């Protein structure tokens with residue numbers, strides 16, 4: 001899919017897309033209570049670590065999240081380890097959180 005279509009596909013991937021306000025953050029984070037707002041390199045992100053019994057299960061979840069990201073045209077950072085998968089969602093272009101990041105965090109939980 002040409003990049004421009006990808007960017008159109010992902011509203012949060014456009015420069016100038018609105019970051020969530022502090023009030024929206026406080027409201028939205030209640031919907032995804034297992035996620036933690038973290039600031040990494042000055043960028044506010046949503047982070048969750050999923051734990052599994054072995055590497056293969058963590059790897060399978062990683063693949064499911066990767067497929068979700070490709071479908072959305074919006075991508076997390078994924079840190080895959082033995083028995084664990086760390087997922088960080090944020091919007092690169094706006095160096096912060098967009099409402100889409102919360103939607104995709106909730107969809108990530110549904111992949112468990």
Ligand SMILES: C[C@H](O)[C@H](O)[C@H]1CNC2=NC(N)=NC(=O)C2=N1
Nearest residue numbers: 006007013074075090091092093
């Ligand atoms: C060209 C491509 O569509 C863009 O770079 C997309 C890719 N995936 C993305 N993912 C995230 N999380 N933020 C972005 O700004 C972003 N931009």
